[in-house]
Amino acid sequence: MQLGIYLLVAATALDLSVLAYPSPENPWTRPERLAARNVPERRSGSGLSNCHWDNVIALVELLQPNKSAALPYLNGNGNAPDRYARAAIQFQATDEPYIQDYMVGPLPISSRTTLQPLNYYYNKGVGKQRVYHTDLQAEIKFYAQIGASVADITLDLWNGTFMGLANDSIYLKGFEPLRISHRSAVTWGQFWGFPIGNPDDRAAVLPLGLYVKVDIYGRDPSKWSVHGWFYNGIFYRNTRAFRKAYFSPGFKKLGANVDGPWAQLNREGDPLPMDTVAAPLQVQPEGPRFGVDVKEKYVEWMDFSFYISFNRDTGMRLFDIKFRGERIIYELGLEEALSHYASNDPMQSGVAFLDTLEGFGRVAFELVQGYDCPSHATFLNTSFFTNEETRTHLNSICLFEMDTGHPLQRYASSNAVSVTKSMVFTVRSVSAVGNYDFIFDYEFYLDGSIHVTVRLSGYIQAAYWAHNSDYGFKIHDNLSGSMHDHVINYKLDMDVNGTANSLMKTTVVPTKERYPWSNGDWVNTMKLRKSFVNNERHSKINWSPNSATTYTVVNKDALNKYGEYRGYRISPVTSSTTFLTVQDSASLKKSGGWATHNLYALKQKDTELHSASPYNNLDTGNPVVNFDKYFDGESLDQEDLVLYDRPPQMINARSSMAIVPQNFHLDNPSRATRQQVRVTFGGGKLAQAEKFGSRHATCNFDMNNAAPNLEAYKGDLVVPKYPFLPNNATFVPVLPGS
Template identity: 50%
Template sequence: MGILSPNLDQPWAHTNKHGDTLPLDDDAPPASVQSGKERFAVDAEESYVTWMDFSFYVSITRDNGLRLYDIRYKGRRIMYELGLDEAIAHYAGIDPVQSGTCYFDSMNGFGPTMISLVKGYDCPAYSHYLNVTQTTGETTYTQKDGLCMFEIDKGFPIQRHSWAGHTTVTKNIAFNIRAIYTIGNYDYMTTYQFHLDGSIEIDVRASGYISSAFYAENEDYGFKIHDSLSGSLHDHFITFKADFDILGEKNSLQKVAIEPTVEKYKWSEGETRNTMKAVKSFIKTEDDGKINWSPNGGAMYAVVNKDEKNPYGENPGYRIVPASGVAYLTVQNSSITGNAAHHTTHHLYVTRQKDNETYAAGAYNSLTPEDPQVDFDKYFNGESLDQEDIVVWFNLGMHHMPHTGDLPNTVFSTAHSSMLIEPMNYLLGDPSQASSQQVLIKTTDGKPEITRYGAKEATCPVNLAQLNPHLSDYSNSVSVLKYPFDGSKPDRA
């Protein structure tokens, strides 16, 4: 390999703008605007939010940051609690530093690391911003604009259909509540997105500077991404808790497996047919409560109420399905984490609700990994999950082998993972059909006849000043722990 030179502080490691200006990039880009008043309500004193048929309470905790409580849809509770529990980054490498590194981010605390959001960049400028009050040590402080809420047109319709002379299409408007946590070298953006079809998407994106290594003999643990630099292979896991209450506290976890099969039918005249079928079952006890997503998406899981039936005899519930890449810990029986990270070994878990089984991990788990504050494995002791108050825990995350495009920062567009929680046999149709934001176009003799449904049109002029927020009042004075950080060069990764 020869002699490697040291890695030096040069522009490739800086976060300020460099490179040739992109064509037409100096022109104002497209932007979302709030054409009228907000279409949601926020009771700041009660931390209570309503949008369309959804309502919930917002809470901020020191260890776990943003959490939602008493989530209701059409007036009925679907979840008692939804929130982030832990974020872990487990590294690997030829040297003892990378080989011995695993960050448990709740130790630093997600609440104190909620940074002030940059209007027009972190969230649309027209968003509803809330200050966040936190404690660090014995000090209470307020982080300005630590939380944002906004509606946005997702840029594609939620439903459409065309047939002879007819087209119907509905706008896809979603409500978002978002926080960003800067913990060490990473910024985690967490968004809860509510949809007109009654679904909720939990979305995590990661940016920031990578933890890297000297390239010497590190070929099996990373790409060479600069003169003497290796990007360290690592796994990210962000664990969430979802305490479901579907038409009451007593629920079950249904599994529907889609399997290939060979069948003979009455009409097939004795010939076999190669086809597929749905095999329905239930996760009966905690012994079977550790679950990995099936290859080829071959199984779906839903929290249902077996004591209730919809008019067609099906159990109403909410399905849990990956919306983008998910992962679990590659390392088996990690030499670093011991018993402290048993919540990262599978994609999905279900347990019986207990008041003393509050979180998947404890803030001090990493200090005594063999005998951690919270040993998630101890939650699984064979108890029944049949029509009990059950809790679902799921992992978002990614396997990250940094490449040259991760310098100086990993980008949100690729470091992304999300989960969708959607109604399944819970409603009697598509609730987005009730939206006024749709149109029916009939064409007769080449002439379109347009039917609208009472939606108010945006009026001119729209105040475009909202696209140019005053960033001079931005405040990010709260100290953020970095690994490592040179305060004399704040733009250096």
């Protein structure tokens, strides 16, 4: 296979990290560099020269090494795992385009190196998926033809047209995922106002409430068809029926959502009092109190150490997280993020974005110093693959320590008060996925806890307000806030006291007890009920009401000196306990198995690497990874456990889960910090302030050093949510006004 040769050549250029003192080689480092390769021979004999009929290399990046190979190396009794590249080719020189994954390795190229299909972690049996969106410019042209067929109506309704012309002021587009069935690929499109000026996702708040159903199956646009219209709660079977109704007496015309300052990102409102005074900020007077091996992306802060990895689909991942030199987590990373909408309109009703298709790593933008992260943060670059080459996102991960501003510990008595500062270390990246920016944090606490937090910001994808008060609140002239669930799934591979782990369940239950001292009376009280989740048949878990039940990963053979299991507990930080509300979603089909519960426990397997795949989005009824199939009755008793957890429902666009030591330490590790004080007093005055050896910086700090250096900001690529074009991250649909 000709392309295979080019993959071999491309993979040769993977930059192989060498052992860097003092940290061992990071087996999960992404290749930092991949030479651009011109692949002229990739074109098939189709005779067409349009690029959408060319096969393209959609991805070349490091294939995550198997845990079975990496663990012996990490434990010092094995060699570094062989490096393989994961490569994907999108075959477009065919009537039935598809994308397929390959593995190339071991690297560097030697007589042992082979190219073979990458199938082992796709439980469909093959890492291959049909792609129904390949002729994107033709799609836009098709939508423009539809726009032209009702240009008189759109002109009358909104004083605008969409015909693929320079003076168009509205547009029409379909939404993901396509509803795939036998020889049909259906989506509902909607007309939207086009934002004034640069194209951006502000369009998401400019819906116009006219919907059209299309079938874009196949590669011959002349066979694509319109299957109905929807307006003001009424369905019309075809364009003729809609036009006839529109021009009949009494047809009710609704208002538009029009772009304006209300939809734009500017400071607005009256200035706040004293807001011209420089705001408080934290500084790092004597430099960072953590270590980063930039090349190996290895980090040490206080009692923690870990490696950072990065890939196109899910962005930042952490590996080999140790506390006091003891591994507690092998792997922690995002798996998938879903936004499932609901409305009475057919478009919003069907929208269920599975965002890894966009590639969280691909859109992990350069961070703005002093705003995204404190100015004193350390910034790291990441790389991503697009246009058949690897490119760099500058300063796209930040690491910083800060004082949360509230005491971590406090105790007052009649002659003393003791207070400990809460210092937290954060690793952050931001992915700009269409109308939402995802802010991903891993926060490390002095007591050995880790918080995983996602914050969402950006533009909502609003719905047009028409008869849908049951699906959201009216937030502007003709705009519904449009209810939707965000479900975000993480993989958490815990190794607590080794890999032989069990999931302990502790429930607080109300009870009625008779005690020897209660004189025969029943006492209404509560007690702990302890058990284990022993099998994958029972390992789809929902948080219990009133936080009654906790789940803790333990090793039954590792007890502390009091006979308790040393463990780490998984629990939500934010209080809501919801999962995906929609049941048996017609949009998600078999691709939403990870979104139905709060927590899942599975036995670790190299062949069950992820809960989802970006390729699922391309045909949700035929996923390459069907999470439900992982639950096949295997024992979870003293096995290597992997948890899949979703932080609960977005409340104030923030969601967080905690991984907390439970009987793991005999002491409280946070007591080791010097950042505490014990003030003793008596007789109305201070007796002593014990500072435990902590120092306050006494230098004159130049505040210029705390100011963000915005001049250094380079900016980043713009990647629209739609459509998906793997070989061109900068692709922007040709739309009016752009």
